[in-house]
Structure formats: structure tokens, C-alpha cells
Amino acid sequence: MLSSKRLILAHFWLAFAVFGIALLLGAWQMFVRSPLHTWISNPEWYYRSLTAHGTVMGYVFPTLVAMGFGYSISEAALRQPLVGRRWAWVGFWLIAVGAVTAMIPVSMGLASVLYTFYPPLIGNPFYYIGVVLVVVGSWIWVGLMSVNLYVWKRDHPGEPVPLAMFANVAGSYLWGWTAVGAALELLFQILPAALGFTSTIDAGLSRVFFSWTLHAIVYFWLMPTYIAYYTIFPRAIGGKLYSDPMARIAFILFLVVSMPIGIHHAFADPQVGAGFKFIHSAFTALVALPTLLTVFTICASAELAARLRGGRGPFGWVRALPWGNPIMLATALSFVMLGFGGAGGLINMSYQLDTTIHNTQWITGHFHLIFGGAIVIMYFAIAYDLWPHLTGRALESLGLIRLQLWLWFIGMMVTTFPWHYVGILGMPRRMAYFDYSHPGLAAEAFSVSMSAVGGFILVASGVLFLTVLIRGQWAPLTEPGEYRFSTAVHPPVSLPAALNGHALWVCLMIGLTVTNYGFPIMQLLVRPETSVPAVYVGSQQ
Amino acid sequence: MTAGHTHTSDDGADVAARAERRWTMLSVAIIVVLSGAAAFAGIHQATMPQARVETADPTTLHIQGEFVETNLGSAVEPDGSVTVRAIGQRYSFTPQCILVPADTPITLRATSSDVVHGLLIQGTNVNTMLIPGYVSVLTARFQKPGDHLMPCQEFCSIGHEGMWARVKVIDKAAFNDMASQQRRLSCVE
Numbered sequence: 201m202l203s204s205k206r207l208i209l210a211h212f213w214l215a216f217a218v219f220g221i222a223l224l225l226g227a228w229q230m231f232v233r234s235p236l237h238t239w240i241s242n243p244e245w246y247y248r249s250l251t252a253h254g255t256v257m258g259y260v261f262p263t264l265v266a267m268g269f270g271y272s273i274s275e276a277a278l279r280q281p282l283v284g285r286r287w288a289w290v291g292f293w294l295i296a297v298g299a300v301t302a303m304i305p306v307s308m309g310l311a312s313v314l315y316t317f318y319p320p321l322i323g324n325p326f327y328y329i330g331v332v333l334v335v336v337g338s339w340i341w342v343g344l345m346s347v348n349l350y351v352w353k354r355d356h357p358g359e360p361v362p363l364a365m366f367a368n369v370a371g372s373y374l375w376g377w378t379a380v381g382a383a384l385e386l387l388f389q390i391l392p393a394a395l396g397f398t399s400t401i402d403a404g405l406s407r408v409f410f411s412w413t414l415h416a417i418v419y420f421w422l423m424p425t426y427i428a429y430y431t432i433f434p435r436a437i438g439g440k441l442y443s444d445p446m447a448r449i450a451f452i453l454f455l456v457v458s459m460p461i462g463i464h465h466a467f468a469d470p471q472v473g474a475g476f477k478f479i480h481s482a483f484t485a486l487v488a489l490p491t492l493l494t495v496f497t498i499c500a501s502a503e504l505a506a507r508l509r510g511g512r513g514p515f516g517w518v519r520a521l522p523w524g525n526p527i528m529l530a531t532a533l534s535f536v537m538l539g540f541g542g543a544g545g546l547i548n549m550s551y552q553l554d555t556t557i558h559n560t561q562w563i564t565g566h567f568h569l570i571f572g573g574a575i576v577i578m579y580f581a582i583a584y585d586l587w588p589h590l591t592g593r594a595l596e597s598l599g600l601i602r603l604q605l606w607l608w609f610i611g612m613m614v615t616t617f618p619w620h621y622v623g624i625l626g627m628p629r630r631m632a633y634f635d636y637s638h639p640g641l642a643a644e645a646f647s648v649s650m651s652a653v654g655g656f657i658l659v660a661s662g663v664l665f666l667t668v669l670i671r672g673q674w675a676p677l678t679e680p681g682e683y684r685f686s687t688a689v690h691p692p693v694s695l696p697a698a699l700n701g702h703a704l705w706v707c708l709m710i711g712l713t714v715t716n717y718g719f720p721i722m723q724l725l726v727r728p729e730t731s732v733p734a735v736y737v738g739s740q741q
Numbered sequence: 742m743t744a745g746h747t748h749t750s751d752d753g754a755d756v757a758a759r760a761e762r763r764w765t766m767l768s769v770a771i772i773v774v775l776s777g778a779a780a781f782a783g784i785h786q787a788t789m790p791q792a793r794v795e796t797a798d799p800t801t802l803h804i805q806g807e808f809v810e811t812n813l814g815s816a817v818e819p820d821g822s823v824t825v826r827a828i829g830q831r832y833s834f835t836p837q838c839i840l841v842p843a844d845t846p847i848t849l850r851a852t853s854s855d856v857v858h859g860l861l862i863q864g865t866n867v868n869t870m871l872i873p874g875y876v877s878v879l880t881a882r883f884q885k886p887g888d889h890l891m892p893c894q895e896f897c898s899i900g901h902e903g904m905w906a907r908v909k910v911i912d913k914a915a916f917n918d919m920a921s922q923q924r925r926l927s928c929v930e
Contacts, residue, residue: 626863
């Protein structure tokens, strides 16, 4: 029962349009920094492009996907029309206007501060105002998800909240709270400096604020993907979800433990002492737990479906899976990338191993595998799954869809594996070009070229993806039936309050954040003379 | 529905719950082992981030304190260890080439005079951020003589790609010989 189709389609179309532009920028960046191209005459172009690529891919694209998917879940899982649709449109337009507001100064070269801002570098205030508008727009969605669940609970006292909505609301709360870190940094530190009210800024403190947002945001990007694993994948392959409570526990764990871990991004920073770095490292290890639980539950769900289809033997059932099904294919490829990316993540999180690869191209490889790979390929799957229900038209290009998914997987592998390798060699990231004629860097030339080729494969895949969706808008009309989520083998009849609501977990999330961030932030606030002069981007040109 | 059928389905649920529990225990064990290994190595100082937070005013670095230009580079301490002091600024390090002895404990003390920089010595796990206002402290030991590249690993605005320095590791005796003649050492003769 999807009644807000125009709203949801608007979110997805804007998301995929900006994704397409940012994808082109990414491939261009790979090309110009590789030996396939001579040095660019103005390296500043590279940093403009990098700022736009990161801002769109990090803030705008996943936020719009989470929102559009979130509205669909609210209507389809709760079987009630969206409450507050007018507000939802306000949120959408805030994001659209915010994205344009941010991108104008970026494209003019007035805000080449990359998407992590880098104070004391200060760009044009409209860049930050645009980002704030995007966040405020998404906060409307957070509020609406909460309100919709409340309305449903009022009408269905004591009933188990559908898993998809339970997870969706957990994701929205995670985002609502994790965005507070960057919001504090933007509103109290960066914007006053950008607008000229202050001329100094505590760069160490702002890095700690940003780390509050920087890691949990990845779990916000991840939420739609995990919701698809649990609530789309088992149904799409003709099976059932192995365990409903385990799914809820995984989402709760993400909500609680992914928040207080961001200081692992500051392992090499001088403004935080060793103790809190260790605590955040240990919590980061803990956040592997929901993923390990998910790997089990999803593989078990796949096995169930395969055995229902006649699969036999300890491993023989794998062949019985419907490999031609796009959702099956996307989930399997997503899991492979999640495996490699997750293994790399365990290295990054390690208190000691991190020093070897901190801020090298390895990190770029890691998060492109996780976000660009494992997460985004499931965004494709979500779109393919939802599209007929949103447009009322069938997606007929099955072969094209399979090709697109394979190209995305191959492209990500060809891009990120060489990045991991040159990262171990010590290649720094975020550089406009390298002098490959230098004997110390010559060994990296081949790997960087490979990554550029991977970038082109990804662009081809992105073009195919948009082609499939656009063709879907003109396909013959069809009656796709009601949009359904997977049911569990043992559907919950009644659930303990802790697994049917978020109050306890939100309190824990906030409590853990306060204990894990309160002390480091207080220490930095009371330490005198740590503010340094702001450096304005663009003024030096 | 027979009683037997209900029984089988309950058994199935039990098997499923057991498998799930075993996997959960295994997952928890993996995480405990990983964190335990990190704690052990940290306590043994295999690699340990700096414990104390130190500050340095970037606007007065050049006129007072330990980071004045004449104090940058390598210096031998009374206990035979070596302290290296360096600063990063757009778009170079000072000194541009750091001279250190092999097989000697080295303490690196560095800061930034403007924006955020990073310092990474290729082929080693020396890797730290330079944040204006704060002093980064790192200990290291180079096994054998050789040259290493030392790029700035953090975006510091246009020109970032040109910010590369060098580290030259030389024989310990040769280093001590030079150190007896000069107070601060750098590759520049």
C-alpha cells in the first residue's frame, strides 16, 4: 500500500541524479591523478571535484535514499498512509535547495574544504549553510518516522511493530543523534568563523565533534542496506527470514554501539589522550557484532530458501539459490564486498595496526568497498524492488540489471584492491597528482592506473542503472500487487517491550555518547589557548 | 495436526536456536580476542598513541618555544636517544629532510603552523596528524639505513600534492660523529 508514490519517487530520482553526477566526478578524479593523464594545470580543480563528490555521496545521496525508502517502509509495513506528507515535501525541498546552495560555492572554488570540512580551513558560508539545510531536511524525516510509528502503535496496542519499521525508526534515531556532532561543529565553530563573527577556531575540538558524526554516519548509510538484507532478500528468493528477534537485536546494537566510537578516526590526533582512544577502539570492535549476527541470519535464510527449492548437502544448497534473481545477485555481491571491507575495517579499528594505513589510500579503498560497494549495490536492489510498485510499470530489462550489478561489483574490486595495496606502500590520499617519475612512487603507477579503469567500469554500471530506471518509467503498465516484506519462520506473536520499542536503546545511545565524548570534549573546552587563526579558502588566490 | 508433527517443528526451532546461539558466542569471542590483543599490545607499548595532550601556539612558533627554526631537526639527548622536531606549514615541512640514526630510539615532536597536516614516513608505521595548536609526539626506531619519503597525508588545501619531505636514516656511528660537531642535524650539509 504505497500512497505517497510521487514523494518517494522524487526522493529516489533526486538521489540517483546527484549520484550520477558525483560518480562522473569520482571517475574523473581517478583518471587525472593516474599516469594515464598528464598533471592537471590547476590542482584546485581536483579538490573542488573531491569536495563535490564527497558532499554528494556522503550527505545528499544516502540521506535521500534512506528517506525515500523510509517513507515506503512506513506506508507498506504499517499499512497506513504517511502521516505528515506535507512536512515530508518540506524536508525534500530543504534538501534540494540545500544541495544547490552548497554546490554553487564549491563549483566556484570558494569552498574546497572536502566534505570533512578541515578547520581551520574555512570556506564560503553558503557551503556550510547548504549542508545544514540538508541535515535539517533529514531531521524532518526523523521526526515523521517517529510520529508514524507512534500513530500506528496507538491504533495497534500490544502488537509487534513490523520489523522493517522497527529497523527504519532505529536508523532514523541513529541519524538524528549522530548528526548532532557535525551540527555543533558547524553552528558553533565553523559558521561563526565563515560569517566573520570570529577569526579563530579550535581545530582539535572541531575534529572531535566531527568524529561524533563521522563514524556513525556510515551506519546510517548502512541501515537501508541491512533493512533490505532482512526484509527484502528472504522474500525475493522465495524464502523466509530465519529469526525476527535476532534482526531486532542487530538493529538495536547498531543504534547503541555505533554512536560512541568516532574517536578511532582520531587515533593519530594529538588532542585526545590514549585512554579514550582505546575505549573507542574497543567499542568499534563491538560494532562488528551486529554484522556478524547478520551474516549468520542472512546466510541461514538463504539456506532455508535453497532447501525449499530442493537444495541438498552441506554446501550443495548454494547451487539451488535463484542466482538469476537480481536481489539474490545483489545481496551475494554485497556480502562479498562487505566481507573484504569489514576485514579491512577490523584493521583500521585496531589500536596498533591503524598507524600503518592511517590516512593512506587504503582508507579510501576500505570505505569505497563498504559504502560504494556493499551499501550502494543494495540501494540499486532496493530501487529495482520498489520501482514497479512506485511507477506501476514492470522492470523488464532483467539481463541488463544483472549486467549492471556485475559491472558494479567488478568495478569496485578493480578500483579498491589496488588502493589497498598502494595504501600499504604509504600512498597518501586526497592528492591532485603524483610524480610517478620519482623512483619512490614509480611502483604505484600501475595500481593507480588500474583504479582509474575500475572507475570507468563503475561509470558504465551507473549509466546502465539509470537506463534501466528510465526505461522502467515507460514500460507497459502492470499490476505489481501489494508491496510485501519478508516474514519470519516464526513470526513474533508478542514481543518484550525492549524488542518492540526504542526508548530504552535511545537512552543507552545518548548515555554512552555522553560518557564516551563528554570528558574529551570538556577537556578541550576548558583547555586555554587552543584556538588558532582561521584560514580562509579562496583568499589566497 | 498430530502431536508428532508439532514435536518435530519444536525440535527444528531448538536446533535453529542452538545454531544461532553458537554463532553468537563465536562472534562475541572473536571481538573479545581482538580487543584483548589490542589491549595487550597497547600495554606493552608496541604502538601507543601519546598519553598527554600538549599545546603550542602556531602564531608564535617562529619566535619562541621549542619549535623556533634553529631548534628544528635531530638532536642527541643525554641518554643517547634522538629527538626530532619538525613543523608542517603550507606546503612544506621544516626541515625538508630529517636525518636520523639507525637502531636508536627516536622521539618525534611536531606541530603545524597553519592548517591541519599529516606526516607519514613510507615503509614504516610512523604516521601522525599535525593539528595547529597541539603537539604530536611519537616514538620510533629505524632498523637500517635508507631513504624514506615523508608526504603530508592530510589535505591542507591547494598545494597539498606538493608537500613531500624525506627521511634519511644513516649509520649510528656516522650520526654520532656528526652530532659531536653540530647541535642540530639535517640532511643539508
